Amino acid sequence: MGQGIEPYRVALIVEDDFEVRGLAAALLEETDLKVVEASSAEEALDYLNRHSEEVAFLFADLRLPCLMNGLDLARTVRLKWPWVRTVLTSGGPLDDEAGDVPRDVRFLPKPWRALEVLMEAERAASQSYRGH
Template sequence: MGQKIQPQRVALIVEDDFDVRGLAAALLEETDLKVVETTSAEEALDYLRQHSEEVAFLFADVRLPCLMNGLDLVRAVRIKWPWVRTVLTSGRPLEPDTDDMPRDVRFMQKPWRALDVLMEAEKAAQGYRRN
């Protein structure tokens, strides 16, 4: 029999700022993860509905266009796809209404350090291999 082919592991970036999204993508392309970029929470959820088994890492901004913000997105992801390692980022400190952010979501204030992002992505890739 042939070998079982593992699906490509994905880092899903959700950021509406073109330059910041490009920087995050360039950084994450240095990992073993395939990079997929989206500009809204709704677009990210559409991708997850179709490819959730491939997504190992979610890197999302708090402030996003459309109806859902990044916090809404990470709440949904933690419930529906709990294996996805999740990082939420913002140029502002967390607001008081984020007290109910899932405790296993990491927050990184912008400007984030490249090494911190890479370490989270590597943890996601390693955790995905174990599943």
């Protein structure tokens, strides 16, 4: 029997800034979740389309390169994979362009506090044990 990842055990970090993504990854590696990194919403969606059953937590920057921003990604994830706990973050204010954040998506301003991110990840990990 192959060695697979337990269902709903991945934290997907979506951040185009390499240093910030690395910091988030190092932080989330302290949890029970396996960390997967993406630099764009499109890259994250590609991963989700192939491995959505493994993802428990999405931590994404609001401002991302390419066509989709973090809010577009969050909306798509909430529609297609509603069990994925989603947190958006940004160095700027949550302005009009991001006005319609889905109600079950948390927003953490940058610089985020490590404890807040860890608490969200732990909630995702504990939810994943109960299934979606």
